[in-house]
Amino acid sequence: MSRTGRALLLVLAACLGLARAGAEPPAARVSVFRAATDDEFRDLMLAAARDQPSFVMKLLLSGVDPNQADAQRNTALHKAIMEESERVVKLLIEHPQTDVNALNQAGETPVMLAALRGRLPWVQALVRRGALINEAGFTALHYACSGPDNGVAAWLVSQGAELDARSPNGSTPLMMAAGYGSPDAVEVLLQAGANASLVNDKGLSALDFARQSGRPELMRRIQAALSEPYPY
Template sequence: MRALAAVPVSLALAVALLAGGAIGAPVVPSAPAAEAPELHVAARNDHASTVMSLLLKGVDPNVRDAQRNTALHVAIREESGKAFEALLKSPGTDVKAINQAGETPLMLAAIKGRLDWVQALVAHGALINEPGWSALHYAAAGPNEQVVRWLVQQGAELDARSPNGTTPLMMAAGYGGLSGAEILIEAGADVTLLNDQRLSAADFARRAGQDDMADKLDRLAKARAKASGAGRTAP
């Protein structure tokens, strides 16, 4: 898989792990458990009882590690389901916390393809639409099109722009499953948009070797441009 646009390092790593390849970002190993807050170690190891014990002792559920991850970020990243549930039970857990890479727990759950976690986080107040990279960008780069569909149904911004202008459709076409791209197209995502590198969703698909999807996106973009031009010239 080739690099198509600048993405947050952890998003790049997650995409690479899900796809079984690399997209240009070096793999940075997690900090040793001894250097992490005790709550993070428990979350990483999915020790829900330890998580609950620490919280009952007054440990801050939102304590940060060196990358500004909370224990909730860690639980999702490591797919520690019991720890995730334990942390959500704490009223003090900040489901909107943002780590050093600009990621919320919802974004990480979205790229993991965990619809149940995505729904639970939103039910606890996580924001679907964030400025810059959004949960829909992450879902589009992930393995589960149902997460894409659900976020769209909940009002996720279809054409959300990352800091470099990349849209969820571009991410789906270049990194995610094509069924996610189809959902976004059906929902009305703008196929004509370009990011700051002047790349379209069709370019993302073509560079990823998805020629059929690239051709479809090109046809849709041309049809939209033609229709738009006819509308401007009509009397």
């Protein structure tokens, strides 16, 4: 365990009254985490959903695996992000044993879920911990472009996110933004050079996504991009 991780655990354990002066907390001595009992795992997921970091940390200090997953393969970090549990998200991202690239049954990683919610600080913290942004299939940029954005798309682009990444059905982040996301994300992608002429496996383009969603302003912007030489 790193010095930073051990320090974090010591501070949290002290806050919980679980560490004696000068002693390492139990989790600092745990090299292999154990599977939680049914009751412990239920409590872990409930605490993650209810933003109860003290209870989560108490379970981790007892040796419970932070990466244990439910029937949908969601970990406590997935659950905390889905429920926007601010303090538990921070705790789990900082915990040295948390797998920040864990995939749930839908193929979603924690950074995808954070991007969908437009939570830029979470996305940045996850990437600092090693979260991948250019995995095959749906990417964090697809997810950012399907939600409120709040600057997530621009930041991901600045970190090398693949502009024209293809989802399993061939859809690009620009298509997601045109159909479901923030107009700002459409502008970010076009300015960065996203290819508006691409179509997915159903033959739909970003322009078609905007049209089907009744977004005339985005239709005009995408149409203008199509008349420009590529790359824009």
